[in-house]
Amino acid sequence: MSTLRYDVLGFGNAIVDVIARADDDFLVKHGMHKGGMALIDEARAEAIYEAMGPAVEISGGSAANTIAGVASFGARAGFVGKVRNDPLGQVFAHDIRAAGVDFDTPPAADGPSTARSYILVTPDGQRTMNTYLGAAQNLSIDDIHAETIASAAITYLEGYLWDPQNAKDAFLEAAAIAHDAHRLVALTLSDAFCVDRWREEFLGLMRAKTVDILFANEAELHSLYQTGDFDTALAALRQDASLAVVTRSEKGCVVVEREETVAVPAFPVDRVVDTTGAGDLFAAGFLFGVARGAEAAQAARLGALAAAEVIQHLGARPEASLKALAQENGLMP
């Protein structure tokens, strides 16, 4: 087994978020499903941008947010994802490196521009995402380095990578390398619509034990098992997953292991500003905890703490040091 270089190495779409406030009427008028993520082409990206209000640009991407969170706990973290060598690609690379994350994937010299997600934040704090994948979909097997993966305690993959065929191939290759090196592989289901597109393949990954740790929110879990009943879905999950966490917003989360199910409450917050990144940051805390040998319930508490930090401000990456927050709350020495 090679030397441990990373606590967590993440693979994901490298995306810059373009965030604006909008009312519910705007979503209806533009045919958007509130709270979901829709993949859009360049023409629709331009039409949405034209129609939306003044925006803020901030680096995003689900797994990238998670990895920035892992680094904020003081852990060693790396990210693999594809940008174009354009100004927004430079923004993405700057921000993730400035967060303390190793990011060495070479940018594309030509082809589509860096991925953007046009995110509308409604007054209730929910976010509705419209993602133009651009350069991110060209993440490929050439961007996979076996030695790096073998040196990470956990390799973390986002379900969104299942959409572009090249990225899917890279995903499977990375998972195989990790397991060959006796490391753990974690997956987030990303989005209920993503699950709907790839249900059978995701279930196949779980049953084949390609995935050791699974993250899902309630909507994703219901989509996975095509049931509206939480307990039915949870029972099915217990059969398929080695270790899984189902996040339930203000109701906290449920950690599912074969033998036991543990509910962990959400961390109290003063005011929800923007829920973008809540699931991503929960995963950050949980993965950090597991990588450092914490029990699942303790890891879930670290996840709840990180999620609470990120929903109290605009943007999907932590502004405060999660390490300091965890220490203040007695969750880390």
Next chain:
Amino acid sequence: MSTLRYDVLGFGNAIVDVIARADDDFLVKHGMHKGGMALIDEARAEAIYEAMGPAVEISGGSAANTIAGVASFGARAGFVGKVRNDPLGQVFAHDIRAAGVDFDTPPAADGPSTARSYILVTPDGQRTMNTYLGAAQNLSIDDIHAETIASAAITYLEGYLWDPQNAKDAFLEAAAIAHDAHRLVALTLSDAFCVDRWREEFLGLMRAKTVDILFANEAELHSLYQTGDFDTALAALRQDASLAVVTRSEKGCVVVEREETVAVPAFPVDRVVDTTGAGDLFAAGFLFGVARGAEAAQAARLGALAAAEVIQHLGARPEASLKALAQENGLMP
């Protein structure tokens, strides 16, 4: 006199802000003057960006922020400034148009890239700016349209335009056209260091009555008259300016007309998050009030309200409708 098309038409540097948090040590280490604005070249821009933490990109520019604020009061507003036709230029154009502002200055097809200001926000809420002017310095007399200026009740100019020679020429031409059409010309002194660079020329503009309305903060006023004594500076200002407002942060502002001086208190705020844009937004409220025929003290109250909104969140443009806020506070019908 032509038909009134705009309440306020602003000329300024078209800049995208790149905002990050930093501690005081960072400023010292990089030789920055806290609270000031330094002009930097491309090499220093790259070095600062490399060193600074994860950032947020958001459209800025002093006069552009002011004009976005004017539009937020429900007024008719236009902006003139130069971007390059690159992704950050598109961001600037989108954001100011989405704020309800007319922006028709054609982007540069080549030459330096869109201007950026690297802004470090310290824990005390102060901002320290490092501005790479790029394409903005190529604003020129060709971008001036006499008919548009003649159709604006107030033409508003930022002192920063005095730095690039082309923009200075455009500034003087715009002021001349406005006065020929019997409109008002307003100027902000922008920054104490800017005043230090152009003291005699700014005093000349005031004494020649090229400027009808002057905005300054305390540091700029002290720099203008090279005195540390507020009352001495104020007495000098009374001689030179037709109408001037001196903003004093939490102490409110002082409106100076030849005959009288009126102090108007600051608007109370719960929590200062980021003072970026406070002066810009004060100018927005004041100019809106004057354009709509309010007395100076009443216009200053509108300014204080707008400044209070913008310092309670990150970024230098209003997030809430200033019209609605003014109505809630009984400052507008």
